[in-house]
Amino acid sequence: MAINPLVTVLMTVYNGGEYLKTSVRSILNQTFKDFEFLIVNDFSTDDSVDIIKLFNDGRIVIYNNEKNIGQTKSLNVGLNLAKGKYVARMDADDMAFPLWLDKSLDYIRKHPEYAAVGSAAIVMNESGRMKKALKTPTNFAEVIFHIFFGNAINHVGALFNKEIILKNGGYNEEFKIAQDYELWSSLIRDAQRFINIPDVLVAVRVHESSLGYMEEKKKGLAEVAETIYRNITALTNLKISYEDAVKLRMFYRFPEQLSLEEFNYAHRLYEEIFYNLKDEFKINKNLLRRKLKRQMLIPYCKRAISEAEKNMLRSVRHTTSDYLGSHGFHPVPVLIFLMSFFGMSIIKRLTYIYTKWQEKAMRVIMSRS
Numbered sequence: 001m002a003i004n005p006l007v008t009v010l011m012t013v014y015n016g017g018e019y020l021k022t023s024v025r026s027i028l029n030q031t032f033k034d035f036e037f038l039i040v041n042d043f044s045t046d047d048s049v050d051i052i053k054l055f056n057d058g059r060i061v062i063y064n065n066e067k068n069i070g071q072t073k074s075l076n077v078g079l080n081l082a083k084g085k086y087v088a089r090m091d092a093d094d095m096a097f098p099l100w101l102d103k104s105l106d107y108i109r110k111h112p113e114y115a116a117v118g119s120a121a122i123v124m125n126e127s128g129r130m131k132k133a134l135k136t137p138t139n140f141a142e143v144i145f146h147i148f149f150g151n152a153i154n155h156v157g158a159l160f161n162k163e164i165i166l167k168n169g170g171y172n173e174e175f176k177i178a179q180d181y182e183l184w185s186s187l188i189r190d191a192q193r194f195i196n197i198p199d200v201l202v203a204v205r206v207h208e209s210s211l212g213y214m215e216e217k218k219k220g221l222a223e224v225a226e227t228i229y230r231n232i233t234a235l236t237n238l239k240i241s242y243e244d245a246v247k248l249r250m251f252y253r254f255p256e257q258l259s260l261e262e263f264n265y266a267h268r269l270y271e272e273i274f275y276n277l278k279d280e281f282k283i284n285k286n287l288l289r290r291k292l293k294r295q296m297l298i299p300y301c302k303r304a305i306s307e308a309e310k311n312m313l314r315s316v317r318h319t320t321s322d323y324l325g326s327h328g329f330h331p332v333p334v335l336i337f338l339m340s341f342f343g344m345s346i347i348k349r350l351t352y353i354y355t356k357w358q359e360k361a362m363r364v365i366m367s368r369s
Helices: 017-028 048-053 071-081 100-110 140-146 162-167 179-189 211-235 242-253 260-275 285-309 313-327 331-339 344-368
Strands: 007-013 035-041 060-064 086-089 116-124 130-134 159-161 194-205
Touching (some): 007 017, 007 100, 017 035, 017 048, 035 071, 048 060, 060 071, 071 162, 071 179, 086 162, 100 116, 130 194, 140 285, 159 162, 162 179, 179 194, 211 242, 242 260, 242 285, 285 313, 285 331, 313 331
Parallel strands (some): 007 086, 116 194
16 A cells, blocks of 8 residues: 555444455455555454454554444544545445446546545345445536435445545534435535536445434434435525424435325425525526426325325325326326226235336446446
């Protein structure tokens, strides 16, 4: 490893032995070689450190926390220890494809106006089976649109300018679960920019034991709602309450848990957000219309499927009709509406076909990357 490497790959690990070997190997196999691989061990009690030491690679630097302090604080420890001008993020249960650093670094060096660059990703399950492609916005107007829903850049695989991130305060340690969403949002609120390249460069493992999955309905929900509230307050002329921000997060993530009145209110509120953007964040009306049509499809279909599972078939028709009335034709809600006349088994079949279609589309994307 060079004395002053251009890039520091930053990983935190806490009892990550199950997937750690695969993740570390994917970093060491990068086509770009001039990097420091800084791993902050957050007081693991399993064999994580032993696994890391097996690689015997001079680029690996292990920093051991004296006690368990959590991921957010561990990330800040790593940021302050990192020697690279750029920091690239990877988690202990995820993996990077060989061109990850090469392509990300090439882009950010050619476009220094961006504080960070991310990429598209593949979602895989516990066993490593790749399930679907996770696309990200590739122009700044789309970044602004997505910042009100959640992450507009994947934390895993992001490469960013360390100096800018540190000047912005690093990771906000009030956020234990959604620290990445708050980080990216704070950059936008501080007049910084980030972007994604369309290449699929990383694979993200999603499983029921993951931190985000277990905490989503508890601490994570509150943190995401807080960031949504901050984004609306800073980037729009709209005045909302924190409780409104909670409804917005529930609308997109858990729409079936809202009453019909709350669901409709959150939908109207989202439209008001985009028509009240401050001048410097305005989005072209045609783009906004297309993005809203696609984004609103998710909560409406989630709610309709949940209603179908409860055999509330009239409600299914009402929900899908509302979407079509607000956003125009789309084949998925039309199919759900029509199939509601034939019962739940047909709707389940539709969702199965859609899942398989996603997997096929993922394989096509991978073949082109």
